Amino acid sequence: KNEVEQSPQNLTAQEGEFITINCSYSVGISALHWLQQHPGGGIVSLFMLSSGKKKHGRLIATINIQEKHSSLHITASHPRDSAVYICAYSGGGADGLTFGKGTHLIIQP
Amino acid sequence: GAVVSQHPSRVICKSGTSVKIECRSLDFQATTMFWYRQFPKKSLMLMATSNEGSKATYEQGVEKDKFLINHASLTLSTLTVTSAHPEDSSFYICSVNDGPGNQPQHFGDGTRLSIL
Numbered sequence: 264k265n266e267v268e269q270s271p272q273n274l275t276a277q278e279g280e281f282i283t284i285n286c287s288y289s290v291g292i293s294a295l296h297w298l299q300q301h302p303g304g305g306i307v308s309l310f311m312l313s314s315g316k317k318k319h320g321r322l323i324a325t326i327n328i329q330e331k332h333s334s335l336h337i338t339a340s341h342p343r344d345s346a347v348y349i350c351a352y353s354g355g356g357a358d359g360l361t362f363g364k365g366t367h368l369i370i371q372p
Numbered sequence: 373g374a375v376v377s378q379h380p381s382r383v384i385c386k387s388g389t390s391v392k393i394e395c396r397s398l399d400f401q402a403t404t405m406f407w408y409r410q411f412p413k414k415s416l417m418l419m420a421t422s423n424e425g426s427k428a429t430y431e432q433g434v435e436k437d438k439f440l441i442n443h444a445s446l447t448l449s450t451l452t453v454t455s456a457h458p459e460d461s462s463f464y465i466c467s468v469n470d471g472p473g474n475q476p477q478h479f480g481d482g483t484r485l486s487i488l
């Protein structure tokens with residue numbers, strides 16, 4: 264069983280829709296990361312959070328430590344948001360990341 | 373945040389060749405860098421943690437004699453895939469922590485390795 268479960272695996276939506284991607288994990292973590300991977304493979308760090316909520320532009324990330332659950336929301340989605348969104352956690356300090364399988368998001372004009 | 377340069381972006385070579393991939397932290401002195409691998413339609417997986425001036429720490433199942441890591445300076449880590457075989461074909465990507473402790477990670481652009 265993967266330690267990080269993401270849902271949905273694939274999501275196609277219309278431009279302007281509100282998007283939610285969910286992430287559940289089964290171990291104690293130090294921080295939860297949301298990443299964006301583009302078709303060429305490049306990865307951008309969107310958020311790192313250990314509690315509460317963070318917002319950056321149209322992106323919002325939340326985490327519930329007790330429930331071991333995090334969500335990534337995209338408001339007013341746009342075709343340029345189309346990418347793979349990956350949830351990952353770090354155990355702390357100099358630990359590398361453990362990744363979910365990703366959510367492949369397509370926003371249609 | 374840290375800017376990370378990874379080179380080359382793509383390699384196609386014959387079976388048995390050794391391939392070196394470089395990961396440079398351009399504006400941050402990184403004592404620790406991470407190497408990940410991603411097979412098609414699979415999750416990214418941590419291969420090893422590269423430590424400046426000391427031996428790398430490899431994850432279970434990753435052969436240290438096949439995937440040689442050298443982190444001789446605070447700005448450069450290299451991953452050498454020795455005697456590469458088709459099953460080593462994958463996407464390799466490095467990352468750097470943006471400071472000590474828990475920090476966002478900054479990724480290189482990755483290297484797509486194809487072994488014929």
